[in-house]
Amino acid sequence: MRQLVPDRRYRHAPAGPHPRRDTVRQRMPAIVRLLAVPAVGGYYCEDLAALQSRPMPIADRYAAPAVTPGFRRVREVAEAVSVGLALDDGRVAWGDCVAVAYSGKAGRWPVFRADEGVATLRTVVAPALEGRPLAQFRALASAMDGLTETVVVERPAEAPRVGSASRLSRRDLLTGRFARADEAESPGAERVAVTRPLHTAVRYGVSQALLGAVALARGITMAEVIADEWGLPTPSEPVPIHAQSGGDRYANVDKMIARRVASLPHALVDNIPEQLGSDGSKLVQYARWVKERIQALA
Numbered sequence: 001m002r003q004l005v006p007d008r009r010y011r012h013a014p015a016g017p018h019p020r021r022d023t024v025r026q027r028m029p030a031i032v033r034l035l036a037v038p039a040v041g042g043y044y045c046e047d048l049a050a051l052q053s054r055p056m057p058i059a060d061r062y063a064a065p066a067v068t069p070g071f072r073r074v075r076e077v078a079e080a081v082s083v084g085l086a087l088d089d090g091r092v093a094w095g096d097c098v099a100v101a102y103s104g105k106a107g108r109w110p111v112f113r114a115d116e117g118v119a120t121l122r123t124v125v126a127p128a129l130e131g132r133p134l135a136q137f138r139a140l141a142s143a144m145d146g147l148t149e150t151v152v153v154e155r156p157a158e159a160p161r162v163g164s165a166s167r168l169s170r171r172d173l174l175t176g177r178f179a180r181a182d183e184a185e186s187p188g189a190e191r192v193a194v195t196r197p198l199h200t201a202v203r204y205g206v207s208q209a210l211l212g213a214v215a216l217a218r219g220i221t222m223a224e225v226i227a228d229e230w231g232l233p234t235p236s237e238p239v240p241i242h243a244q245s246g247g248d249r250y251a252n253v254d255k256m257i258a259r260r261v262a263s264l265p266h267a268l269v270d271n272i273p274e275q276l277g278s279d280g281s282k283l284v285q286y287a288r289w290v291k292e293r294i295q296a297l298a
Contacts, residue, residue, distance in 0.1 A: 029217045030133045033086040034126040038114040041078025041098050043246075045111050046270065047071045048102040055271040058247065068104040069154035069189050070111040079114040081201075083121055085129065085209045091216050095208025097121075099201040110153065112201040120202050124149050129206075134217040138229045140210045144203055150195045157190040244268070249275075253290055257297045264290060 050067040051074065061075035081097040099112035124147055132140065197203070215222045227234045240262030245252040249267035256264055267286060269275045276283050 028133045028135050029087040029089045029091075029213075030131060031085050031129050031213065032088045032131070034121060034129055035082075035084035035086060035092070036118045036121040036126075037082045037084070038118060039080040039082045039096070041080040043078050043101055045071070045076050045078050045099070045103050046101055047074045048105040048270070050074045051270045052272060055273065068111075069156065070104050076111070079112055079117075081114050081117040081121065081205060083125075083202075083205045083209050085213045087134070087213060087216065093209050093212035093216055095205040095210075095212065097199075097201045097205030099199075099204075109200045112199060116151070117199065117202055117205075120149055120198060121206075124198065125202065125206055134210075134214045136229060137211050137214040137225050140214070141207050144206050144210070145197065147198050148195055149198060150193055152191050152193050154189050154191050249286070250289075253293055254297065257294055260298075264294075 046061065047066045047068045050064065050071075051061075053067065056064060056074070058075070062073060064074040066072060066074055078098065078101070083095050083097055085093045087093070097112070097117050100108055102108060103111045125144070128143065128147060129140075134140070211222050211225060215225050218225065220228075223235050223239075226232065242263040242265065243256045243261040244265050245256070245267045247268055247270075253264065253267075266283060267275065269283075274282070275286075
């Protein structure tokens with residue numbers, strides 16, 4: 001029987017990780033190419049200002065003229081862009097550039113257009129990311145938040161100030177050469193060039209792709225990347241989420257309760273008289289109904 005004897009050539013090998021293996025482990029993949037593909041969102045964009053001024057049935061919203069700059073109609077199919085980060089090891093991490101339903105209202109960014117998003121990704125984001133190693137998600141995301149672009153936007157024109165024009169003569173007054181009250185109140189829209197941070201939809205999608213890419217590079221989950229870089233404990237159970245009922249505010253509540261959603265909404269409000277009430281009484285009534293359904297089904 002042959003006896004296996006250790007090879008004495010490796011008896012005095014230095015302790016610790018293999019030099020070549022350690023070098024491979026420390027080398028992080030890099031981004032070699034950014035991909036931008038126009039896509040369709042899962043819901044709609046709606047002109048909330050138009051709906052608040054004149055509530056209308058859903059069927060009428062597709063053709064109704066918009067009020068908020070950037071909208072073409074009161075209800076439009078949401079646009080999106082899928083952004084991919086191709087790594088030098090052949091893998092690709094994806095993110096979705098999408099915006100909120102009620103764009104352009106209450107501090108929200110304007111309606112997101114796929115063609116504009118693709119242009120921003122190719123001309124601004126790609127040069128900033130291509131060639132960068134995937135060392136840390138937090139630093140990469142912070143760099144993205146610092147990018148700016150110059151774009152032409154549409155916004156309400158400023159109404160002429162009283163007294164800003166030259167003094168009117170008697171002839172001007174008699175011939176009516178002065179602004180009408182309704183024109184002063186509704187000055188229309190104007191297109192101006194502004195330098196601003198990248199659209200929130202672009203930053204949202206790119207941050208998704210960056211998080212996924214760093215997770216691929218490190219061989220861990222996206223949740224573990226967040227926990228590690230922010231010094232948080234590793235999640236041991238599903239993270240609680242807040243859900244949205246959409247327009248079907250009753251049937252969808254049952255679906256959310258059945259799925260044990262952690263937080264339920266006050267429901268979509270696009271008709272204040274019918275869904276909220278002048279004194280909020282209809283919202284209170286709806287909240288009580290939600291409570292009763294939770295007690296009955298949960």
